[in-house]
Amino acid sequence: MLPFLLLLLPAGMMADLTSDRAALLSLRSAVGGRTLFWPTAQQNPCNWSGVQCDTTLNRVTALHLPGVSLSGQLPLGIFGNLTRLRTISLRFNSLSGPLPSDLSSCIGLRNLYLQGNRFSGALPEILFTSLRDLVRLDLAANNFSGEISNGFNNFTRLRTLYLENNKFSGSLPELEIPKLEQFNVSFNNLNGSVPKSLRSKPKESFAGNSLCGSPLDRLCPSKEDVPPAISVDLRRNRKKKNGLSGGAIAGIVIGSVLGLVVLLALLFFLCRKRRSSLKNGATKLTDAEFLGEMQLTGSNGFSLDAPATSSMMGGGNKKLVFLRNSSAIFDLEDLLRASAEVLGKGTFGTAYKAVLEGGMMMLAVKRLKDVTDSEAEFREKIEFVGAMDHQNLVPLKAYYYNKDEKLLVYDYMPMGSLSALLHGSIPSPSLISNNVV
Template structure:
């Protein structure tokens, strides 16, 4: 390097270096000033470390503090002015469940990039803090369980990106203004001193959001003096019209009777038809016709991989699968029987399945799925395989390996049947169907929401099942991991299905497999490594957290897959927006949700070497579940209705 070039380089180094370091130094000084002002029993920061980025509750990005999360650490006193003016890059601020008092400092307005502000469970007071109106990027605002008073100001209209507004358990008074917050998804103003009617735009929220006030109007009781619209357009104040004549009354009665009889006749015919369908036995003589009548493929979310109730992928009924070839072989002396594995109970045989009533559950990657109810009342599930081109000897060798897999988080294979034209697998019947059905099925009234404990438990169970498969050998993988292959027991415990089947079928069954779940390095879907399994499991975790399937229409329109979509949201510091709204109802589990999101992103890394092993994945899920259970059982300092924060990474 020439001397003049070296001198120029050193000049730039000297000029630019100070512009980087002081930024973090000012952030560090602000954090130390905060600790000095409000204390905190757990703020045991190691001040000998020059960088604050490793301090508990502090996260940095681009040489700035962007996240400060200090929930429940016994902070007390008033936050002085001058601290936040040096923390101008904050995206998430969580000081919930402390004993902070007084008003918010005016320099909080300097944090123009703030997305998430969680101050619930303190002793903050004064009128609604106007300093918040300049934080135009706020998405989550939680001021619940404080001592704020005065009216709810119209200045909240400045927060056009606001999705969560929690103001419950304060002393707010007056009426609720008609705020124009188009993106608002969560609202709670309960237990204040509010009066008047609920604004029309807020009437979509549940009554719980408004209880403990003097409010009226939908979704609460009608306001006094509100006129009730005349029923069916009849004005009760109009003079009574003349009574109907006797002939008119007779006509109405006769018409009603005839209509009632007609309805009874239709119901009778429908019941007979339904009863006839239910009692139809699937025997060898009729099964070919029944299979021919199976409707075309249902939507992927309904029956992908022969799924039960929206994607039951392993359970299928032997009854409808036993076509004439098995019987003819038996008649010719080459009798074919069900082959049971290990200690599986031999409570039925091939003929029992042939006589069973069957219900078609759907078609999928490896074949058609059925549910068969035996004469003794036992329900079994069988998959009728398609495109099996290997010999009987090779089939037997490979399926015996599958049958030997014994783990509480795997759907056990009980028996198989092999003939020249029919290959059948008999499994335990899983009554709750698949995770795909639960996530993407009917979300109407009466549906049980999937909360954090259920979802994290399903993730943990599925991880354990896949980890067990991987522990059977370095070349053992699942090869077809997706939500329709995660089946559920009545207690919502996860059971992994469809393992070991990728090696049984021909190439024609594989092109469309695991759309959206397949790792980028997989070229032959019949040859999937354990690291590729980890990628698919990462997509499954993202599906659990976002509520979006990898084939979601929104993602397809944007031309990205689910992992890339999540990463794009996280890069923009809008992490809280990726979570399914049903998850946001849970309290005090935001840390764990973000940790699981990070684990999912790690699993779905583009390069296999960057992905963790399934053993590590299982361990991390178990640890975060234990963390959430501990936090939920810890006593809280007289604070109710706490909703935690979701940090941005």
């Protein structure tokens, strides 16, 4: 009876899932890491760790392999078969070499997380014409080089673009991406002025380059930098050169040079004073406005309210602090907009499951209570905990310290609690293999 039913299935569906399995086995052979533990005896790859499938399409649609010690190069031919992938997460591994050009076959790709590897070379131009549905693109902390292509403008749905800590060079093109919210090109080899379309981004997004212009404090050189009065005087001096003595000409030149030096010194003093006032005034106002909007609400009523009082302004960091090799792919604002549900309550506080906006990531957030340590004592203890590295421990990802609020952030691991494991209530293999980005 079973062989007869198999004959009734569409041949294309079986062939597609078979080709997906073959591509995953090619990936397993090409790179080292924990993919070696895939149970290859199973014909259905949907049960393998890190692999997700769409039961309707009967295809592999997500590949989540973050921090599993992958090494080596991604060969051509793998992604040419995995054409229904919507999410690829290979972050925090040791993959190297260029990006394979057949990644362009994944035309439905929404999320691509490759940060924290050793990829190198220029980005293949074919990606800019094929992956038009990208929403999140994180290539930070690699060795990519070449110029930043204006082909990024083809990604009209892009909300996140992280290119920091690479070796990109040249000038920044005008990137008019209507939905772009998160952007960072810091610590590359870029030069020139910041394009008009990107001047609304924070100046930290451009740090560590040779860029100039707004929003940076460094002014771009231009013809207007020379005062008009001095320019006119120099032209008149040149016209009267033949009618003046050598001493008069020397006096005019020296006077003009001294005037220019005094003017430049005055401009330098004013710029430093303006920079100081911005740091001491505008930053505090921004922090106050930001802290006044802190609110996290969820299906079970979890909320975090931190009004911008003067006591909180001196209470510690106003941002999430990321530990070890964790990359800041989200910030406090993203966390505060997340939906949340209570996982449990304990002696030291309440644990929540937080789902970031758009479902791009699930986190476990521990909200501590009755913690009276100073910021220095709290940071010392947290950094000690964050330094622990064991295969059975979920590493601490980030923390937030404030006079009234202390949060610990972990990757959400949907494998049940320690109590469930000790007393036999172990989740099904399908839940264990359902890793999150």
